[in-house]
Amino acid sequence: xxxxxxxxxxxFMLEANGFAPPATEEEFRAKLWLQGEDLLADVRSATPRxxxxxxxxxxxxxxxxxxxxxxxxxxxxxxxxxxxxxFFDRFLALLETGLRAALPLDGVYVEAHGAASATIDPDxxxxxxxxxxxxVGPDVPIVSTLDLHANVSxxxxxxxxxxIAYRTNPHTDMRARGAEAAxxxxxxxxxxxxAKAFIRLPLLPPSVALLSDRGPYGAAIERGQQLTTxxxxxxxxxxxxxxGDSPKNGMSVIVTARGDQAAAQRVATEIATLLWDRRxxxxxxxxxxxxxxxxxxxxxxxxxxxxLLFADxxxxxxxxxxxxxxxxxxxxxxxxxxxxxxxxxxxxxLAAEAHARxxxxxxxxxxxxxxxFPGSDPLEVEAExxxxxxxxxxxxxxxxxxxxxxLGPTAWLRLAGRIEVVxxxxxxxCLDTAMLEHLGxxxxxxxxxxxxxxxxxxxxxxxxxxxxxxxxxxxxxxVSPMLARIPFRHVPRPIWPLDPATRWSPG
Numbered sequence: 001x002x003x004x005x006x007x008x009x010x011x012f013m014l015e016a017n018g019f020a021p022p023a024t025e026e027e028f029r030a031k032l033w034l035q036g037e038d039l040l041a042d043v044r045s046a047t048p049r050x051x052x053x054x055x056x057x058x059x060x061x062x063x064x065x066x067x068x069x070x071x072x073x074x075x076x077x078x079x080x081x082x083x084x085x086x087f088f089d090r091f092l093a094l095l096e097t098g099l100r101a102a103l104p105l106d107g108v109y110v111e112a113h114g115a116a117s118a119t120i121d122p123d124x125x126x127x128x129x130x131x132x133x134x135x136v137g138p139d140v141p142i143v144s145t146l147d148l149h150a151n152v153s154x155x156x157x158x159x160x161x162x163x164i165a166y167r168t169n170p171h172t173d174m175r176a177r178g179a180e181a182a183x184x185x186x187x188x189x190x191x192x193x194x195a196k197a198f199i200r201l202p203l204l205p206p207s208v209a210l211l212s213d214r215g216p217y218g219a220a221i222e223r224g225q226q227l228t229t230x231x232x233x234x235x236x237x238x239x240x241x242x243x244g245d246s247p248k249n250g251m252s253v254i255v256t257a258r259g260d261q262a263a264a265q266r267v268a269t270e271i272a273t274l275l276w277d278r279r280x281x282x283x284x285x286x287x288x289x290x291x292x293x294x295x296x297x298x299x300x301x302x303x304x305x306x307x308l309l310f311a312d313x314x315x316x317x318x319x320x321x322x323x324x325x326x327x328x329x330x331x332x333x334x335x336x337x338x339x340x341x342x343x344x345x346x347x348x349x350l351a352a353e354a355h356a357r358x359x360x361x362x363x364x365x366x367x368x369x370x371x372x373f374p375g376s377d378p379l380e381v382e383a384e385x386x387x388x389x390x391x392x393x394x395x396x397x398x399x400x401x402x403x404x405x406x407l408g409p410t411a412w413l414r415l416a417g418r419i420e421v422v423x424x425x426x427x428x429x430c431l432d433t434a435m436l437e438h439l440g441x442x443x444x445x446x447x448x449x450x451x452x453x454x455x456x457x458x459x460x461x462x463x464x465x466x467x468x469x470x471x472x473x474x475x476x477x478x479v480s481p482m483l484a485r486i487p488f489r490h491v492p493r494p495i496w497p498l499d500p501a502t503r504w505s506p507g
Contacts, residue, residue: 009054014115015241034074050403056182059179079319129142143184143188169239193259196264205239216281324346324371327377343436344410351409391406412436
C-alpha cells in the first residue's frame with residue numbers, strides 16, 4: 001500500500017513598501033507567527049489567525065484523502081517596509097532546518113504574498129523558493145499561493161511547479177485559492193508535469209485601479225478564467241504592488257498548463273495584450289480633502305441623505321502606510337464635522353495613555369508623538385475616553401470574517417466632543433466594522449466614516465455602503481496612488497505611466 005503523501009507546510013507573507021521603515025522581527029511576531037504543531041492547530045481551528053491559504057489547503061487535503069501534514073512555520077507582517085535582512089536570513093534558516101528534519105517529502109505548500117523585499121535582497125520569495133528546491137530536489141512538487149499584488153520574478157516561477165494568485169480584490173478568496181492549491185498538489189502527486197508561461201508587462205498601475213470586479217483588471221481576470229480549460233490548469237493575473245519600488249515591479253501574467261508550453265504561452269499573451277491595450281484606464285481618481293469636507297457637511301446637515309464612507313487611501317497600513325496621518329482628521333475637526341468616526345489610527349503611545357487614565361477621563365490628546373514620516377503630523381485636541389479594549393477581535397465580514405485579529409491595546413476617544421476615533425497599538429488597516437463595534441460604537445448611527453484602507457475595507461462594509469457612497473480621498477501618506485509624486489528608484493524603466501512613451505508588443 002502506498003504511504004500517504006508527506007507535505008510540508010510553511011509561509012512568509014510581506015507586502016514591502018520601498019518607502020516605509022524596515023519590518024522588524026518584532027512586527028512579524030506581533031502580527032503572525034505560527035510554528036510546528038501550533039500552525040496546524042491554528043489552521044484547523046474555528047477562528048484561525050492564518051490569512052486563509054493554509055486553512056483552505058489543509059481543509060481540502062483533509063477532504064481528499066489520507067496525507068501527512070508536516071507544519072514548519074509561517075510568519076507575516078502584512079504590509080510594511082522591506083524585511084530586515086538579518087531577520088529574513090534567520091527565518092529562512094529556521095525553515096530550512098525544519099524541512100530537512102521532515103525529509104523525505106512528497107510536496108511543499110507555501111503561503112506567500114509575493115511582494116516582499118528585504119533591506120539587501122530585492123527578491124526574498126525567489127530566494128525562499130530556490131532554497132526549497134535545493135532541499136527537496138527537482139522532482140518534489142512545490143505549490144504556492146500569492147496575493148494578486150505580488151511583484152513576480154522569473155526566479156519565483158522557475159523554482160515552483162504551480163503559482164496560484166488570488167482572483168478577488170478585496171481578497172475574499174484566500175481559502176478558495178488554498179483549496180485550489182491542494183487540488184493542484186494532488187494532481188502533481190499523481191504525475192502531472194507543468195509547463196509555465198510568464199509575462200511581466202512594463203505597466204505600473206496604482207492600487208486603486210485594481211479592483212477585480214471592474215475595469216481592465218477585472219476583465220483580464222474574467223478572461224483568464226474563461227481560458228482555464230483543456231490543458232490550462234491556472235491563469236493568474238497579478239496587478240503588482242506599485243509602492244514596492246522593486247526591480248520586480250510590473251503587472252504580470254502566469255499561466256500553468258499540463259505539459260503544454262505553447263498553450264500556456266498563447267493564453268499568457270492574450271491576457272497581457274488585453275491589459276496593455278486598456279492601460280489608459282488604469283488611473284487613480286481621488287477627491288481633494290476640501291471636497292470631502294463639503295460632501296460630509298451636506299450629509300451631516302441633511303438627515304434624509306445617506307451616510308458616506310471615505311477611504312484615506314494614501315495612508316493605508318495595508319500598503320505600508322503608517323496609519324496615522326492627521327490631515328483629514330484635522331480638516332474635519334476644523335470644519336466642525338459631527339457624527340463621524342475615524343478607524344483605525346495607529347498611535348500606541350496615545351492608546352497606552354488612554355488605558356492609564358481610564359474610561360471617562362478627559363485630557364488633551366497629543367497625536368503622533370515621536371513620529372517623523374510624511375503626513376504623520378502632530379495634533380493636539382481635547383479628548384474623552386469612551387471605551388477601552390485589549391484589541392482582540394474576531395472579524396465579522398470580508399477578509400477577516402471568522403478570523404482572529406490583534407489590534408493591541410485599543411481606545412475609543414471622542415475628540416473635540418464630536419468626532420470618534422479608534423486608536424490601536426498594532427498597525428493594521430481598517431478591514432471590518434468589528435474594529436469599531438467591539439468598543440461599542442454604533443456604526444449604523446454614524447453620518448460618516450473615514451477608514452485608513454485602500455480597498456479591502458469594501459468587503460467588510462459592503463452591507464452598509466454601496467460603491468456610490470464610497471469616496472477615495474487624496475491625502476498625504478506613504479501609499480499615495482498618485483504615482484507621479486513618488487520618488488521611485490528601483491522600478492524597471494521605461495514603465496507606463498511614469499514613462500508615457502513606453503512600448504510593448506507580444507513576442
